[in-house]
Amino acid sequence: MLQGQKRWLYIAVPIFFFWFFGQIDKVGISVIQTDPGFLSDLGLTGPDKNAKIGLISFIFMISYSCSNIFWGVIIDKLGARKTAVLGLLVWTATMVMGGLSTSYEMFLISRVILGIGEGMMIPISGKFISNWFHKRELGRAQSFWITGNYLGPAVGTVMLILIISTFHWQAAFFVLAAFNLFINIPMFLFLTRNTPEEHPRLSKEEVSYIRQKDEANDAEQKQFFAKDYRYWIVWFGNLMSSFLFFGISIWLPTYLVEAKGFEREAMTGITSLSWLFALGFVLAGGFLADKTKRPSLLATIFSY
Template sequence: MLYGNKRWLYIAVPIFFFWFFGQIDKLGISVIQTDASFLEDLGLTGADKNAKIGFITFIFTVSYAFSNLFWGYIIDRFGARKTAVIGLIIWSAMMIVGGLATSYEIFLVSRVVLGFGEGMMIPICGKFISNWFNHRELGRAQSSWLAGNYFGPACGAIILTLVIATFNWEAAFFFLAGFNLLIVIPMFIFLTRDTPEEHPRMDQKEIAFIREIDVNEKGRKKQNFTQDYRYWIVWFGMLMSSFLFFGISIWLPTYLVEAKSFSREAMTGITSLSWLFALGFVLVCGYLADKTKRPSLLATILFSMTAIFLTAAILAPHPVIAGICMGLAMGTQGGVFHLSNLFIVKYSTPETAGRAAGLMGFTNILGGFSSYIMGWLRDLSGGDFGPSIVMLIVAAGLGFAAYLFTLKKEAVEVRTYKINSNRLII
């Protein structure tokens, strides 16, 4: 049954769970920060409490973003497999420290080191995808791990709510550390290798398929990814996407509870649904990217949809409609994130994929600013989310405008691809 498809077991499955649990680690704080005991124990009270809550994500994403640059170089030098295990050990330890924290300051230190440990996630997956999959299945390969990126938090919102209700907020961190130590690390050790040629259970026919040359790239010298202007447009688009995604995802549970008066149970349902929206956009975009060869056009459409959904959330007369619109806006950015990681592989080589992904991962730094600025604006406006959402709409407009500059060249490439494919058939 697995003959000719072992790459999906050895690589797609481990990196799915890598992101499934990794994103619960990263974004579970959005649920935990709605717990009154957590806020009281760490001193998150007073007139500036929203800015302090936002600073938790800000300090994490700054560390996460800068570490992407470091990890990208390490991965290209020493391989994705060893790097993944080292990073997993670091972040598992920091989840335990976070659960043991007795002050806001200690908790912040744990988030800084956690951000450093998790910073290797994007470049590791970019490296694995580049080394292990055929050029015609990159969209589906990216979808396999990005599915974990969104399915994880969808389940995580429910899991963390139950753990906190049954035990306490500290237990949530211990559970997350256990998942990594008992499930994810063994998967990387026993299933993965850096390249298919190194794996003892891979057959030559499947390796030959993986190494099949793209007819459009044959005979063409591939330039360094930093020399392709479209990489930098995608990089800017990822800045905007990070700003939008972290701003919405980190504050969505608080928005539902405090601005729309949802119960904790209803908040959990809408939050989980929002992550499933993101998963849906990832899967659809993975299919359409492979089918149409127009990822830039898809990203342009997604940014426009984000602006529309955010505007609808402001104007919606009913809290449930507003909550769903916010969830759909977050979901569209899941699609943008997927396409951006597809571009990493497209514009780089297997030798430079780690660095290309690391530089792209650096864009997460703006997500931290988004979380902090939204908290600061809430404090200034007496808890109102309106100014923050308007700010997010502007970011969506900038992302839309940036991708417009990629459409003409992409259309030319698609026509060339079809002509070359028809010649091969003839």
């Protein structure tokens, strides 16, 4: 059934779950911070409560974005597979640390280290996809992590509320740590290899297909990416969209509960739907971009 297509199982599936659980970790704090027990246990009360809550997400995002740089160097030294396992171990340990936190300061430290641990997600995914898929398949391969990127928070929002309601806010962190320990890490250990040539269960025909040259694409990519103005347009567009999208998504649950008086169940449904709508537009945009061959025009339309 998977003859000649095993790369989708060995690489695309682990990358999907990598992002699925990773995005729950990132955005899940927006749900957890609406829990009165969490706020009380960490001393998030008083007039500076909102500032302290905002700092939790801010400091995580700063460490997450800055750590992307050095993870790229580590990937080149150790390879994508070992680096993924190393990052996941850091990530798992900090989730446990977050669940065991008894003070605001300890929790902040856990979020900084978590940001460092999760910072390898983009370079790891890029390395695996570039090594394992033919250039004509890059769009489909990228769609796996993009789908996990949006589906994770949509499902995770509901899941975290159920865990917190049934147990306690600490349990949410321990469950997320368990997902890494028992799903993500085994997947990278047993399914992936750094290159197709290293994988014992991949046929020579599949490796040969992956390594086929695409002369048209090779000719287009001779220019260094940083000298291409289109790269910087995409970079700036992603910067602005991330600022708006993640800013709103992290702020939305607290706004609905505290400013609008929503019950947590109603907040959960609205937050989850926002991520599902985002996923729908991403998939629709990718389909239309392939059909029309006008990704820049579609990006402009969807931005408005």
